[in-house]
Structure formats: structure tokens, C-alpha cells
Amino acid sequence: MVVMGTRPEVIKLAPVVDALRKQVDTVVCSSGQHREMLAQALDFFGIVPDISVETMSPGSSLNILSARLLTEMDEVLAQVQPDWVLVQGDTTTAFCAGLAAFHRGIRVAHVEAGLRTGDLANPFPEEANRSLLGRIVTRHFAPTQLARQNLLREGIDDSKIVVTGNTVVDAINLTRESWRQAPASLNLPVWNGAEQAPILVTCHRRENFGDTLLGICQVLRTLCRRYEQYQWVFPVHLNPAVREPVLRELGQIPNLALIEPVDYPSSLYLISRSAMVVSDSGGIQEEAPTFGVPVVVMRSHTERREGVDAGFSTLAGQRPESIEAAVIEWLDDPRRRRALRDRPNPYGDGLASERMVASLQGQAVEVFNG
Secondary structure, three states, X not given: OEEEOOHHXXXXXXXXXXXXHOOOOOOEEEOOOOHHHHHHHHHHHOOOOOEEOOOOXXXXXXXXXXXXXXXXXXXXXXXXXXXXXXXXXXXXXXXXXXXXXXXXXXXXXXXXXXXXXXXXXXXXXXXXXXXXXXXXXXXXXXXXXXXXXXXXXXXXXXXXXXXXXXXXXXXXXXXXXXXXXXXXXXOOOOOOOOOOOOEEEEOOOHHHOOHXXXXXXXXXXXXXXXXXXXXXXXXXXXXXXXXXXXXXXXXXXXOEEEEOOOOHHHHHHHHHHOOEEEEOOHHHHXXXXXXXXXXXXXXXXXXXXXXXXXXXXXXXXXXXXXXXXXXXXXXXXXHHHHOOOOOOOOOOOOOHHHHHHHHHOOOOOOOOOO
């Protein structure tokens, strides 16, 4: 049984579901944690959940969501009685589904295991979710050797770890096929007719809410003025904690397009076209290297050091002056950006899903070495 509740989970589990269904009976369970964006991603990848539960309601706290998830997942597990439960990443859905399976003595496989920042508050609650999962998981599908080393340092038995690469690269390969088949389906805006490659901005993490987000808005105003030859594109997250200050502070900048959130293929297409990305997203840090696009990471910590070490990302922190300096370094050095185009993605090679299915079936796996 594969459990998913948010858009990133669908994206990273879709190729796994596809590979599993070719070889074994597979049940997909939707937790509905992020209902609208979940449905959008499910539709794109052609996944129809076998079981759907309703757990999210407006204003629910993490504790209320967790209680509902545990209750609903317990009933689903009693009904399905799977041999394995697969969860992905660090969401509340992943942790609660894993815990519910553990309580019932069902083996848990964790896709994208071993990512760590070492700070339980950054990101919150994701760092706690994935760290707690690490204690109860039967099979750790670590995306990279660095993730494997994190698990070994925590005392995880090496025989339980398989380094697979990240399934996001598998998902990108599936999505690129859709560009060739139906590019007109991409839901992208038209802006200013600019020929210059755009600069993509995203921001949604809790640790950047409040005064930090206001500082990010301030530096974006400054950067848009300094680099007015670029069209800046900011898909604004639906969360009011992001949406209200961004629309208020950045609504009248000529070369900044504040657009509605885009679907996954459109997001990838934007990344592929961009001169660079300025973001606090974890997923974009993994996606952009496939297209040779640099990322300025607006976070104090990252669990994805591989991109920084390979020269694709700059960990800029959350202070406006640090973000500004990092963006200037990239935009003022086009040769540095061009040098990324032919480098392999340090996060995966597109074979992660195949490795996972082979491992679950007890077969020998040639691990990803990056």
C-alpha cells in the first residue's frame, strides 16, 4: 500500500506506483492532507486512489490532523492488511501512516529517507517527522550517499538502507514526455513578451512567515529594480500567511508577475526556462539541477547539501542582505550559470523507482552513487 497526502508526495511516489503496479498488487491510499493540490497532481499522473480518507479541515492544528490520520489509517490498514506500507518524505501523512503501520506490525518502507538538517525547528515539523520515522522503518530508501551516512550516524543498520537516487528525477522524466505530447496543456501565463529567461521565485515555508517574509519582499523589490531586464515570476502560495503580505508588498512592480500557483508540469517547465530560481522549496533544489538551473535557497538550513556541494545551489539564509548578495553573484556571472548545463543531477539518475521495487521483492540492487 502506498500512502500520499500532498502534491510533493504524489510527484515523488507516482513513478514508484507505476513501477509497482507492473509487478505486484498495489493499493494507493489518499489521506487528503492537501486536497486541492493533491487532486491536481493525481490527475496529471493518472493515479486514481483505491482508498480516499478525509482528514483535513480548515484551521486544523497539527495535533488534530495527526489524530485523524492515525484513526483513519488504522481502519484502512485493518481493511487492506498490506505486506508493506510505503510513505514518502517528511509530511504529517507520511509519519502518521508509518506509525499506524508500525503499531499493527506492518513493514514500512520510507522513500527519501535520511534527509536531515539537525535542527528540529528547521524545517518544522518536517525534520521531526522524518527523524521519528527513521526509528520505526523497516526499509530506508535513501536518495543519496549523504542521506545514507545520516542514517548510519543515527545507528540505523546498514542492511536496512538502500541508496536509490531520488524519485523526483524519475518524475521529471515522465513529465518531459507530456511536454512533447501535449505542450498546449501547460497552464502558463504570458508576461511582457520578454525574450530574456525569467527568474522564478517561490516561498511557502513556515519558518519564513511573518517578519522574515516581509524582509524577503523587501529584497525582491530591490532586485527587480536592479535587474529590470529580467521578468521575475512568483507563483503565490494559497496560504494566507504568504498570500496576503506578498500581494500587499509586491503588487505594483512592473517586471514582477504575481501569478496563481501552477500545476506540476508548468512548474517544471518554468524551472527549465529560468535563468535562476530563488526559493525556499526543498523539491526545487532537487529539480533544478536536471535543467542546469542554479537555485538561491532562502533557508538557514538545508537537508539537501548535495546541490550546494555540486555547485548548483547557494544556501543564502533568511536575511535580506544575504539573499541579495547570493542572487547578484549568480546573475552577474553568466559563465558560472552556463557551466551547470552539462553537469549530472547529484540527486538521481531516473532509476530510483526500479531499485525500490527490486529491493521490496528481495532482489539485489546496484545502488546509486551520485
